[in-house]
Amino acid sequence: MTEEDKADVKQRVPRSARPKKAPFLFPLAISKDVNDSDVTCVEKKKGYHVGYYFVSLTKKTDPFLGKTRAYGYKCYRHSKPTDLDVSNYYFFYAWYKGYLQSGIKINQKSFKSLSAYYFSHDTNNTTPLFIRVNPKGEGYYERTSAGNVWRNVSQVDDSELYSKFMEIVKNTKVYPVVINVTERNEYYIDGYREDEYLARSKVPRITVTNSQDSLYKGYEMNTHKIISSDERSEENQLKDMRVISTIYGGHAYEFKSSVSDKRYSCVSVYYWDLIPDKVLLLQLGYGNTFYCPKGGEWTSLTGISKENLTTYLDSINCIQNSAHFLDIGETSDYICWSCATHIIYVEQECFEGNWTRCTHKMRGKFSANKFWYKYMLQSGLPATKNVSEVHVYFSNGKPLMVDIDSDNPRNDLFELHKENEWIRSNRGYSGRIKSIPDILKEIWTNYRCNSGFIETKTEESSIGGQESIRTSDSESITKIAVGGVSGSIITILGGLETFAFFKYPNKSVIRLITSMFNK
Structure with a gap:
């Protein structure tokens, strides 16, 4: 077949039957922080690479939502690379710690940036609260109980954006928390008793209840929980927590290995009733997940059960x-x-x-x-x-x-x-x-x-x-x-x-x- 014949055949083949060029998949990693190890700096801008392209990443503390500043929160903006090859087709999508975030619609042609909002104290970015597509807000999304599924909150005017965001925060099912292990009164989820910014946003506080179980005579247990009134159901609800870190003795006290990837309904602190400011054991949830303070961090202890808990308490x-x-x-x-x-x-x-x-x-x-x-x-x-x-x-x-x-x-x-x-x-x-x-x-x-x-x-x-x-x-x-x-x-x-x-x-x-x- 001559070159002229080939050209003639190509002209006669319908456009839909011609082989299509594969789209360039473009995950936007919404869990990233500007201080992550794989975040680099290009032309004085921080960001990360997706294939050949560089996605710039900017972080704002206390960002504006509409005309109101959201104190106690932070925002990460993931911007579209400026050097994209216009001859390619790109598919942008939100990606969080290895999972596709479904429900977030991105117009591939008009896309400019995606912003993810978190609590300021959520140092590990464990709980994304809110997603905004493009600076002018072509779409606003809240996370559903399914975790990796997001729901469009419809078009929101700038004047209503902050109040809508506060509603989403209040009705969140799981909160990132900093446990103040020696606190015996209510305190905020960032670990402090007083926080004027979180107070404004009506975020539920952590309640502390004390019990002196006769089974562990001589020891006391303080249980930290989040109990919130849900405006949608008008009932008090027990909220889950992701434990980011703790405050102990007025200072940050970290876990030897991160525990923020799991959800717990409560955290219990055990101490000797004669020295109530010195923690012996920390229990996450109601299971057998225990930690003891050692060398300025929480170290995991295995093998503890209800039957032998007193043995461990006595020894520690x-x-x-x-x-x-x-x-x-x-x-x-x-x-x-x-x-x-x-x-x-x-x-x-x-x-x-x-x-x-x-x-x-x-x-x-x-x-x-x-x-x-x-x-x-x-x-x-x-x-x-x-x-x-x-x-x-x-x-x-x-x-x-x-x-x-x-x-x-x-x-x-x-x-x-x-x-x-x-x-x-x-x-x-x-x-x-x-x-x-x-x-x-x-x-x-x-x-x-x-x-x-x-x-x-x-x-x-x-x-x-x-x-x-x-x-x-x-x-x-x-x-x-x-x-x-x-x-x-x-x-x-x-x-x-x-x-x-x-x-x-x-x-x-x-x-x-x-x-x-x-x-």
């Missing part, structure tokens, strides 16, 4: 606040059960009249979190801060009186009332050695009467014959595990963990926590 409390476990049955130096690290020194003094005093102390002041005797938690002996030493008085081979020497001005003398149950003593003891035998005798008599105690060989033995808490007797551990009494260490650790703690110390959860903090 021990490490963070020097709040140790005291075993009032010990007569010689021992290691704190809770952290398995610090030594508690015991000085034993024997006196005439068959009574003994054991003084528990550490190098410097410390705090006493819980008191134990023969693996049993002792009720009535309070957790105490700034303890200098603890005196335990024995008679008939049993601890009957405890004197806690601390900065607390109140009377911290306690006597045994029933088995594993103590009460504050009003006997007026002032350290007089001569009066102690008579006091202990009275306490012993009352104790036997109150508890219906039956003497056994162990109780008749001398103090030197008491079982040590560090016993490796498997029969003793088995008895504890089978007993299953409320308040015992089994309740705290669980049978297998208790056995591991005593028999295989290197496998204990407590020691795993300790090793993590020592890294």
